[in-house]
Structure formats: C-alpha cells, structure tokens
Amino acid sequence: MLKVELIRPVPQLLAEQAERFGDKIAFRDDHRSVGYRELAERTRRVAGHLVAAGAARGDRVLIYLDNSADVAEAYLMTTRASLVGVCVNADAASAEIEYMFLDSGASVIITDRAHVAHARELARTGGATVLVVRPGRVDDALSYEELATSEPAGPPRDDLGLDEVAWMLYTSGTTGRPKGVLLTQRSCLWVVAACWAPIAGLSEQDEVLCPLPLFHSYALVLCVLGVFATGATERIMTRFSPGRVFDLLAREKFTILPGVPTMFQYLVHAARERPVDPGGLRLCLSAGAILPAALNAEFEAVFGVKLLEGYGITETSTMVTMNTVDGGRVLGSCGLPMPGVGVRLVDPVTGEDVGVDEEGELWVSGPNVMLGYHNRADATAEVLHHGWYRTGDLGRRDPNGFVTISGRTKELIIRGGENIYPAEVEAVLLKSAQIRDAAVVAREHPDLGEVPVAFVVAEEPGKLDVDALLGGCACELSKFKIPAEVVEIETIPRTGSGKIQRFLLQKRLTAPAG
Incomplete structure (x- = not known):
C-alpha cells in the first residue's frame, strides 16, 4: 500500500x-x-x-x-x-x-x-x-x-x-x-x-546498518530519505568489510541490513571462518546488481534472515520491482513492480511487447523516473519515449508477473549466432568453492564473432584448478556458453552499487583469440 x-x-x-x-x-x-x-x-x-x-x-x-x-x-x-x-x-x-x-x-x-x-x-x-x-x-x-x-x-x-x-x-x-x-x-x-516503507516495513522502530556508499541512488533513497522520512535510526559505515559488519551486528542491535550482491557474497564467505551472530536482524535487502538465486538461498541458510532482492537503477530513483516479506517470491527474480510504476518488456527490434516468459527490454514509467540527463538532451531523447524509460536491461516476466533480469542489451555476447548472458555464466562460476568473485566479458573471435572470457577472483590465489572449474560449468551450461578462457585477477572492478565495470576488463583483452 x-x-x-x-x-x-x-x-x-x-x-x-x-x-x-x-x-x-x-x-x-x-x-x-x-x-x-x-x-x-x-x-x-x-x-x-x-x-x-x-x-x-x-x-x-x-x-x-x-x-x-x-x-x-x-x-x-x-x-x-x-x-x-x-x-x-x-x-x-x-x-x-x-x-x-x-x-x-x-x-x-x-x-x-x-x-x-x-x-x-x-x-x-x-x-x-x-x-x-x-x-x-x-x-x-x-x-x-x-x-x-x-x-x-x-x-x-x-x-x-x-x-x-x-x-x-x-x-x-x-x-x-x-x-x-x-x-x-x-x-x-x-x-x-x-x-x-510498505514492503520492507521501514519504520521508526528500525535501526539500519548501512554499509552502502551514500553517493549512490540506492543509498540516497533508502538510507537517507527512507530513514529520516520514517523516523528510523541509522549507523553509517565508512567502508564495508565483512569483519566490521560482524563486529557491529554482535555489539549493537540492528534490524535491517541493505547491501549489494557482492557484499552478501563476501559475508557468506567470511561466515565460513567465523561464527555468525545476526543479532536482531529481521531483514536484509539487495539491489544494484543481479543477485544469483544460489547466493540468496545460501545467505538465508547461513544467517537465518530473509534476503529480499529488488531491481532498480539511478534513472528510476532506484527501485522498480521488489520481492515481499510475506507474499510469494521467486529466488533469482527481482519481484513485482511497485505500486504506481508501469513495467513493459519490449522487443528491442520491433518495439512490440513480448509475451509471458519471453525476453524483452525492460521499459519503466511512473513518478520515480528521472527528469533527464544534465546537459545531455540527445542522451535523454534516446532513453525517454512518451513517458517510458528504456533501461537497456533484458528480462522476462513469468505467468505471475515476477520479473527476472537476464543482463544488459550491450553486454550480450553472441557466439556463432548463439546468445550468451554474462550473468548466467557468472552465477554458475560463483557456485564453485574455488571462486570468490567472477565477471564474464566478450573477446573478439575471427570465426565465431565473440567468445566469453571469465575473469575470476580465486579463494586461494595461484591455486585455481581451471579444468575443474570449467568441468563444473559443463554440468550446468550449454557448451557454447562455457568460457573460452579463464583469467585469474586480484579483484573485479565494480561501481559503488556493485555493477561490474566490464569495459575495464575488456581493455585487458587487447588481442583477438585465435
């Protein structure tokens, strides 16, 4: 409501x-x-x-x-x-x-x-x-x-x-x-x-622990405006670290912990080496990037606290869709559209709405949509059409209306005519006990057009078993989706909201694969 x-x-x-x-x-x-x-x-x-x-x-x-x-x-x-x-x-x-x-x-x-x-x-x-x-x-x-x-x-x-x-x-x-x-x-x-306020139940009774960077719209809306508008209290962390989060949860009473998927991934890894005390946490919230269903389930099993995923971007003042605490939800889905917000899934080529379980570009309308880009009239005109904002994100909607994001239109990898979504491959890579973080980008190929390359952060640097990692991928992915190469890296470059900066990784791929 x-x-x-x-x-x-x-x-x-x-x-x-x-x-x-x-x-x-x-x-x-x-x-x-x-x-x-x-x-x-x-x-x-x-x-x-x-x-x-x-x-x-x-x-x-x-x-x-x-x-x-x-x-x-x-x-x-x-x-x-x-x-x-x-x-x-x-x-x-x-x-x-x-x-x-x-x-x-x-x-x-x-x-x-x-x-x-x-x-x-x-x-x-x-x-x-x-x-x-x-x-x-x-x-x-x-x-x-x-x-x-x-x-x-x-x-x-x-x-x-x-x-x-x-x-x-x-x-x-x-x-x-x-x-x-x-x-x-x-x-x-x-x-x-x-x-x-209505879905997460944010109120004056809540104590929020905020590890999010406040320069991001997710934090502005939830951790600044949401906190003061509802009368809640918030503890702001200068920087995120799993150890610091654990210390604060054990020492003080917090009810809500918002984060991005990478933060929850690191908390799960840290919990393997340190006992978990969620204190008074009643709810964790994830947005900013795609939350893999396996990570969602593992976090809830380890911490005993619900982790709700939603979808939003800066241009829509963050949230567009959200899962609910008491209603039905689908792990891996980003939930249902918020009240007052219109969502369409549109074929990027024809401009026609796609059917149930068919993939399309997510378009959004509503009072949460931006006015435009500062001094960028051309860029604004490219994305705002008759009250609809074209997000550039691809997704599907199931028969019950739950939306699942599959990736960005510009991140799509086309290997020999077959579509590969980096997020799907990343979700499989992250299931490996060897991997702490992962990102998949396209490398040019003279015959296939593009092939996927996986950049990974290993749990034990220098001891990565690539054959075992790719073998795990072969169990869950079609052959054309399996990375053509695995590159071990110290850290995956991400924005403050947890989005992968793929263009920085692609700069490392200077030579076409043979």
Missing part, C-alpha cells in the same frame, strides 16, 4: 520529525551522531548562510565526502536552500571527480580534511566556494561546522517544489563517461512510500 503521506517536501518532513522525535538519533557514524531536532536546526542554518551569501536557486553543490552522517545532512541541507546536491564517490580517481565537478557546474564544494586539498584545486579551477566539515579551520575554506552552529542573516528558502530538480547523481559509468541524472523529491520519496 502506497504511503502517500511520506511524499512531501523535505523541509516539511524535517520540521515534523524534529517535533515528533526530538533528540532521537537520526544518523550516526564513527565520529558523531545527529538527532532529528538538531538535524533540522543544522540544515536550516547552513542553508540560510548559503542563501545569504548569494547562492542562486538551482546552483549545484558538490558533496565530496567519505561515507558519514555529514553526507546525509548535506543531502537534506541542499533542498532547504533550493540547491541541487551532487554527491560523488570520494574514492574515485581525481580526474573522474574533476570531470563531474566541471560537468555539474557546482559553485559550492562540501568536503572533509581527507579531500580538502583536491577540493581547493577544483575550486580554483571552477571558482567554487569550499566548506570543510567538522571542527577546525582550513586556509581558503569555510568551516561547515561554524555555519551549522551560528545564526544566518536570513532564513533558508524552504520552497523547492516536489517536481523540481533536487539531486543530481552520476550514473555508474559501467561503459564509459558517467551522466548526471536529474532526480526530484517526488521521484525519490515515491520509492520510499511505495517500496521501503
């Missing part, structure tokens, strides 16, 4: 939560915690200072911070000044961050001491103002903390419309240069109201 009362401007929700929950903790990390009343006051003051300093409506603010409560606060603060929050991966290469800074046209950078030197370089290039979080002063930068604890000359705007741009998040960059996705308060809060 859609919880429409949650789809309101952030300032309104902040004011109500401050009154209702007072000093209850909203967000905490390794360094500090912030309560609901304090959150409302701090965001009011900083937004008021920026408005008084001349920040124009719609100006972009680059949020260049490590995972922390500061990120959550910055996301909410920008809406109060009617600015656009642009959160980036603080661990990205300097050139990538510079690209997103210049592409966004940000006039303000919020950063921390670990990144202030680079932020100042960017500011000199683009003429931006730098704010540094936490106590202390830095030359040529303002103290965010001083702004948050002193009264501004005037109030914040607090008038950003539900359908105006509120946040701009960059696509994962799995195939090249990322694009700025324009999201609104309505598009994001609709997902909270249609998915996280």
Whole structure:
C-alpha cells in the first residue's frame, strides 16, 4: 500500500520529525551522531548562510565526502536552500571527480580534511566556494561546522517544489563517461512510500546498518530519505568489510541490513571462518546488481534472515520491482513492480511487447523516473519515449508477473549466432568453492564473432584448478556458453552499487583469440 503521506517536501518532513522525535538519533557514524531536532536546526542554518551569501536557486553543490552522517545532512541541507546536491564517490580517481565537478557546474564544494586539498584545486579551477566539515579551520575554506552552529542573516528558502530538480547523481559509468541524472523529491520519496516503507516495513522502530556508499541512488533513497522520512535510526559505515559488519551486528542491535550482491557474497564467505551472530536482524535487502538465486538461498541458510532482492537503477530513483516479506517470491527474480510504476518488456527490434516468459527490454514509467540527463538532451531523447524509460536491461516476466533480469542489451555476447548472458555464466562460476568473485566479458573471435572470457577472483590465489572449474560449468551450461578462457585477477572492478565495470576488463583483452 502506497504511503502517500511520506511524499512531501523535505523541509516539511524535517520540521515534523524534529517535533515528533526530538533528540532521537537520526544518523550516526564513527565520529558523531545527529538527532532529528538538531538535524533540522543544522540544515536550516547552513542553508540560510548559503542563501545569504548569494547562492542562486538551482546552483549545484558538490558533496565530496567519505561515507558519514555529514553526507546525509548535506543531502537534506541542499533542498532547504533550493540547491541541487551532487554527491560523488570520494574514492574515485581525481580526474573522474574533476570531470563531474566541471560537468555539474557546482559553485559550492562540501568536503572533509581527507579531500580538502583536491577540493581547493577544483575550486580554483571552477571558482567554487569550499566548506570543510567538522571542527577546525582550513586556509581558503569555510568551516561547515561554524555555519551549522551560528545564526544566518536570513532564513533558508524552504520552497523547492516536489517536481523540481533536487539531486543530481552520476550514473555508474559501467561503459564509459558517467551522466548526471536529474532526480526530484517526488521521484525519490515515491520509492520510499511505495517500496521501503510498505514492503520492507521501514519504520521508526528500525535501526539500519548501512554499509552502502551514500553517493549512490540506492543509498540516497533508502538510507537517507527512507530513514529520516520514517523516523528510523541509522549507523553509517565508512567502508564495508565483512569483519566490521560482524563486529557491529554482535555489539549493537540492528534490524535491517541493505547491501549489494557482492557484499552478501563476501559475508557468506567470511561466515565460513567465523561464527555468525545476526543479532536482531529481521531483514536484509539487495539491489544494484543481479543477485544469483544460489547466493540468496545460501545467505538465508547461513544467517537465518530473509534476503529480499529488488531491481532498480539511478534513472528510476532506484527501485522498480521488489520481492515481499510475506507474499510469494521467486529466488533469482527481482519481484513485482511497485505500486504506481508501469513495467513493459519490449522487443528491442520491433518495439512490440513480448509475451509471458519471453525476453524483452525492460521499459519503466511512473513518478520515480528521472527528469533527464544534465546537459545531455540527445542522451535523454534516446532513453525517454512518451513517458517510458528504456533501461537497456533484458528480462522476462513469468505467468505471475515476477520479473527476472537476464543482463544488459550491450553486454550480450553472441557466439556463432548463439546468445550468451554474462550473468548466467557468472552465477554458475560463483557456485564453485574455488571462486570468490567472477565477471564474464566478450573477446573478439575471427570465426565465431565473440567468445566469453571469465575473469575470476580465486579463494586461494595461484591455486585455481581451471579444468575443474570449467568441468563444473559443463554440468550446468550449454557448451557454447562455457568460457573460452579463464583469467585469474586480484579483484573485479565494480561501481559503488556493485555493477561490474566490464569495459575495464575488456581493455585487458587487447588481442583477438585465435
């Protein structure tokens, strides 16, 4: 059931939560915690200072911070000044961050001491103002903390419309240069109201443990907007590690753990060497990439906690479909469409809807769909058609309406006329006790056109039995789907949401196979 009362401007929700929950903790990390009343006051003051300093409506603010409560606060603060929050991966290469800074046209950078030197370089290039979080002063930068604890000359705007741009998040960059996705308060809060509150049951009773990177839309919507809109409390991890997750679960009471499939894969592997204590966990949530059915089942068997998979992407403010706690579900499926969201599976060639159990490209319509790409009219026109967003993802729908994602249209490997979906091969590889992580990409072949190549991270580096691995594949895959080559690698390059950056792996395949 859609919880429409949650789809309101952030300032309104902040004011109500401050009154209702007072000093209850909203967000905490390794360094500090912030309560609901304090959150409302701090965001009011900083937004008021920026408005008084001349920040124009719609100006972009680059949020260049490590995972922390500061990120959550910055996301909410920008809406109060009617600015656009642009959160980036603080661990990205300097050139990538510079690209997103210049592409966004940000006039303000919020950063921390670990990144202030680079932020100042960017500011000199683009003429931006730098704010540094936490106590202390830095030359040529303002103290965010001083702004948050002193009264501004005037109030914040607090008038950003539900359908105006509120946040701009960059696509994962799995195939090249990322694009700025324009999201609104309505598009994001609709997902909270249609998915996280009614389906996951997120409420003021919950304590969320968040290992997700907050620069990603999955975390923005669930771990920032979902948490504060429902009155929950959240512990934000600076970085994910299985050992740290186990420590926190054993020491504190958490009810919800969101993650991406890779995180759950590593937790299962770590549990083989360490006793599992899920504490008070009632639910785990997975999105961002395909969750293999075998991993889903193994995680639930080891941890004794339900792991629900959903499907979403940045351009749809994350979630489109979701499995449910109490209703029927199909392991390996990403569930049913959310309330108010339309889903079609379309033949990419004919443009006609495909039938039950037939493969098609997933198209989405609804209030959660982005406004478009920042300064990319051509790219926007390519994917938005008469209210429908073409995701580029391929999938099927069973007779009961459950959707299963098979891969990306651009990732399809065609070997001698036969279609191979990397995700299917990866799911089989990950069943091997030898393998910690895997990715499959195409290598050019003079006769077959393309052949699949598997990059794998071994449990015991240097001791991989390739024949045994391929023998296992032969038991479950047609011969043409078996990798033509296996390459051992230290780590699979992934985005913050867990998506494989296949273009980086394909760069390693410089010579066609003979």
